[in-house]
Amino acid sequence: MKERKNVYQLPAGDKTLEWYAKAVLEMKKRPTTDPTSWNYQAAMHGFYAPSPFWQGSAPLPSAADQARFWNQCQHGSWYFLPWHRMYLAYFEQIVGATIVALGGPADWALPYWNYSETTPHARDMPPAFVSPAAPTNGLWMAGRASNSIPARYVTLGALNTIPYTGDGRTSPLGFGGPESVFSHGGSPHGQLESLPHDMVHVAIGGAMGDPRTAGLDPIFWLHHANIDRLWQVWLNMGAHRVNPVKKAWLDFKFEFHDKNRPPVVMTSKDVLDTRTVLTGYTYQGVPAGAPVVAHAMAAAKVANVAEGIQLNERVDASTTLDVVAATNKPNVLSSAKTLAHLDLPGAPRTRLMNFAAFTKEALVPSKPAMSILHFEHITGKGVPPIHDVYINTVENDGNKEAHYAGSLSFFGVEESSVANVHQSGSGQHYALDVTALMDSLKSLPNWNAQRLDISIEPSKPMDANTSVTIGRISLYSE
Numbered sequence: 338m339k340e341r342k343n344v345y346q347l348p349a350g351d352k353t354l355e356w357y358a359k360a361v362l363e364m365k366k367r368p369t370t371d372p373t374s375w376n377y378q379a380a381m382h383g384f385y386a387p388s389p390f391w392q393g394s395a396p397l398p399s400a401a402d403q404a405r406f407w408n409q410c411q412h413g414s415w416y417f418l419p420w421h422r423m424y425l426a427y428f429e430q431i432v433g434a435t436i437v438a439l440g441g442p443a444d445w446a447l448p449y450w451n452y453s454e455t456t457p458h459a460r461d462m463p464p465a466f467v468s469p470a471a472p473t474n475g476l477w478m479a480g481r482a483s484n485s486i487p488a489r490y491v492t493l494g495a496l497n498t499i500p501y502t503g504d505g506r507t508s509p510l511g512f513g514g515p516e517s518v519f520s521h522g523g524s525p526h527g528q529l530e531s532l533p534h535d536m537v538h539v540a541i542g543g544a545m546g547d548p549r550t551a552g553l554d555p556i557f558w559l560h561h562a563n564i565d566r567l568w569q570v571w572l573n574m575g576a577h578r579v580n581p582v583k584k585a586w587l588d589f590k591f592e593f594h595d596k597n598r599p600p601v602v603m604t605s606k607d608v609l610d611t612r613t614v615l616t617g618y619t620y621q622g623v624p625a626g627a628p629v630v631a632h633a634m635a636a637a638k639v640a641n642v643a644e645g646i647q648l649n650e651r652v653d654a655s656t657t658l659d660v661v662a663a664t665n666k667p668n669v670l671s672s673a674k675t676l677a678h679l680d681l682p683g684a685p686r687t688r689l690m691n692f693a694a695f696t697k698e699a700l701v702p703s704k705p706a707m708s709i710l711h712f713e714h715i716t717g718k719g720v721p722p723i724h725d726v727y728i729n730t731v732e733n734d735g736n737k738e739a740h741y742a743g744s745l746s747f748f749g750v751e752e753s754s755v756a757n758v759h760q761s762g763s764g765q766h767y768a769l770d771v772t773a774l775m776d777s778l779k780s781l782p783n784w785n786a787q788r789l790d791i792s793i794e795p796s797k798p799m800d801a802n803t804s805v806t807i808g809r810i811s812l813y814s815e
């Protein structure tokens with residue numbers, strides 16, 4: 338059984354990263370047609386030859402092999418978590434075999450990067466990936482936009498999400514993504530996928546900023562080990578957090594290559610317990626297997642307090658939502674902030690109405706209506722910066738952060754704007770749960786039940802080669 342360790346807690350003198358770097362350089366020497374080569378492994382996630390980050394050389398695998406094994410990454414789908422778990426397991430096996438062939442230890446395991454920790458420098462990329470900044474360093478990658486992730490892009494509110502599946506339209510948003518067939522885009526990303534997953538990709542930028550090149554950056558694999566770990570952390574929190582049980586999720590077959598190169602098949606059912614994935618692994622400090630609910634709930638509270646998040650759980654996955662307002666024309670984003678507004682149906686202030694009767698129960702404010710803000714049919718070019726969304730900042734009350742609704746990463750926007758074998762080209766879809774925000778805004782003096790003002794602000798200037806258009810903004814409510 339391997340243990341995947343926290344990269345920032347590797348003991349002094351530990352050689353995990355040194356061997357990883359050697360293996361990366363070795364895998365880069367292999368021909369692109371070799372499934373165990375660095376370029377082939379990355380292309381299984383995504384492949385885009387015009388990218389400056391693509392280093393593979395001719396000959397490439399046959400068109401049939403490319404169609405079968407490349408561009409397989411599952412995003413905006415309930416397969417997001419299991420597919421990446423399978424992908425990592427075979428990658429770890431291939432790196433491990435490479436290390437053994439180079440004379441290294443037999444128990445190498447992929448470390449994880451927990452950027453959400455509150456320890457100093459947790460949000461900085463581990464130094465071995467940054468320096469020396471030269472191609473002789475197997476962990477370094479040219480063209481990254483940043484080596485540090487802003488705090489708001491690594492928060493763990495996703496762990497509060499109870500249902501695994503859900504799309505925020507007919508059902509609440511899900512932790513793991515909406516039910517879908519084999520997919521790259523079009524449906525809203527799951528809560529963990531949106532934040533921190535997508536944000537970390539775009540904040541680092543360069544190859545990491547685009548799913549078609551992300552696997553080429555050695556940090557990709559430590560990022561995904563952490564996302565994979567958070568799946569187990571979420572399960573361990575218990576309280577109705579469970580994986581899907583539908584056969585369509587459990588039995589869907591994905592193909593990979595093992596260390597000996599022949600194709601292998603895996604399903605979600607094969608990766609439910611990390612201890613039985615290939616030779617098995619666990620994460621440092623995270624119990625694997627069936628959660629101990631009482632203890633896990635306490636752990637959940639600690640995790641959330643550490644991140645400054647209030648435990649705010651929604652157990653009822655059967656809640657249904659309906660569209661209550663939508664924009665009627667697209668919004669083209671620019672380096673200035675983009676203002677849009679929604680005309681609300683002017684529903685009464687339900688919180689106040691609960692005080693109408695003088696019974697004890699009526700004095701307890703009811704649960705606020707679930708409200709989800711959707712950004713649909715997002716198309717664009719390049720790797721646009723993360724945009725932050727605020728609601729009703731026109732009130733200018735000097736407390737802008739109290740109006741922050743969440744952020745849009747646009748991770749993979751260019752790929753999902755172009756029709757190909759895997760997707761329609763209808764663009765991306767992001768959804769933000771604004772239930773708590775709407776509830777707090779309602780108590781402000783200027784609350785206007787007829788109108789919601791939305792401000793979409795770039796976290797840094799957009800460069801000339803990038804563009805984003807949001808087809809429609811809509812509000813869904815209970």
Ligand code: C2O
Nearest residue numbers: 382410411538548
């Ligand atoms: Cu398939 Cu982090 O992306």
